[in-house]
Amino acid sequence: DVKVTQSSRYLVxxxxxxxxxxxxxxxxxxxxxxxxxxxxxxxxxxxxxxxxKMKEKGDIPEGYSVSREKxxxxxxxxESASTNQTSMYLCASSFQGRGYGYTFGxxxxxxxx
Amino acid sequence: ExxxxxxxxxxxxxxxxxxTLNCSYEVTNFRSLLWYKQEKxxxxxLFMLTSSGIEKKSGRLSSILDKKExxxxxxxxxxxxxxxxxYLCAVEAYNNNDMRFGxxxxxxxxP
Numbered sequence: 502d503v504k505v506t507q508s509s510r511y512l513v514x515x516x517x518x519x520x521x522x523x524x525x526x527x528x529x530x531x532x533x534x535x536x537x538x539x540x541x542x543x544x545x546x547x548x549x550x551x552x553x554k555m556k557e558k559g560d561i562p563e564g565y566s567v568s569r570e571k572x573x574x575x576x577x578x579x580e581s582a583s584t585n586q587t588s589m590y591l592c593a594s595s596f597q598g599r600g601y602g603y604t605f606g607x608x609x610x611x612x613x614x
Numbered sequence: 615e616x617x618x619x620x621x622x623x624x625x626x627x628x629x630x631x632x633x634t635l636n637c638s639y640e641v642t643n644f645r646s647l648l649w650y651k652q653e654k655x656x657x658x659x660l661f662m663l664t665s666s667g668i669e670k671k672s673g674r675l676s677s678i679l680d681k682k683e684x685x686x687x688x689x690x691x692x693x694x695x696x697x698x699x700x701y702l703c704a705v706e707a708y709n710n711n712d713m714r715f716g717x718x719x720x721x722x723x724x725p
Contacts, residue, residue, distance in 0.1 A: 503658070534712060541623065543717035544702065558714065591656070602648050603713065605656035 504528075507606035514613050520579040522609050524592030530604070531597035533575035535559075535567065537588040538608070545593065550575055559604050562570065583611045616641045620703050620716035628724050637703030638685040647679055647686050648713065650702040657702055659661050660688070669682045693723045 508523035524533065532551050536544040536559075544611040546559030548567040556567050564586060568576045575594075577585055589610050621636045639647065646664045650657035661670045663679035663686060670677050674693075679686045690697055700720050704713040 536715075541717055543618075543620075544704075544715035549712050592693050602659050602662055603657075605650075605658075607655040 505592055505594055505604050505606040507590075507609050510607065511542060511610050512609055512611045514579075514582050514611065516613055518582045518613075519581075520582050520611065520613075522577040522579075522590055522592075524575045524577070524594075524606055525573050526575075526594040526604070527573065528594060528604065529572070530594035531569070531572070532595045533569065534593045534595075535565075535575065535577045536591045536593065537561070538591055539588050547577065556588070578612075582611075584613050587611060587613045615705065616705070616714045618703055618705050618714050620701075620719050622719060623717060624720040624722070626722045626724065627693055629694055631723075632689065633693060633721060635688040635690075635701050635721070636685060636701075637688070637689045637716055638701075639705045639714075640684065641705045641707050641714060643708040644681065645706040645708045647678055648704045648706070649686070649688050650704065652700045652702055652718070653698075660701075662725040690721075693721075693724050695725055697721060698723045 505526045514520050534549040535547045538544050550556045550569040566578045589608050591608045592606040595603045618639045648662050649660040661677045666681040674691045677688045700718040702718045703716040704711050
């Protein structure tokens, strides 16, 4: 069964900590995405990557960085976690071409205290 | 700026009711519109719509796209408690690799 796996389901971190969220896909997808999901705001794109070592900013990249050293793995990094980064983080992947839709991971619910 | 607006934001119905969820969009170089169902975990794919007026069906769910009026509807007939979820609408554009999502409609189906 093909899938996108996020390393943690729930995570609690302290303000100022550096936080790593990992995402791995086994579908040989070129594109990978990180979204955050907040009530009433839907999914907002943080960063995406269309190839190894390539990245592009989404709508809300401030306070985040990403790393894609291997095709199957896309990491989201919170350089210095803040309480306003408490959210559900969803990773997704897709083929390069248009119209394939996304496959989503199960999400990581991050709480910053 | 591209945007996707879903309505209503939440809806409570009883089993057996029929519901209609709405999604309107403003996207440059529209390519396709997708519907996802999100229960407690990952959103799961329901439909992809690219052509106006062609209904897509899967069991009790159906969806249609109007590219002239820039909206889509998702219908669920004879609702069941298992239909309770957040339903997400997303739009793809030709000039982007990513999709623009709406805020979602939270559907609650009571026994």
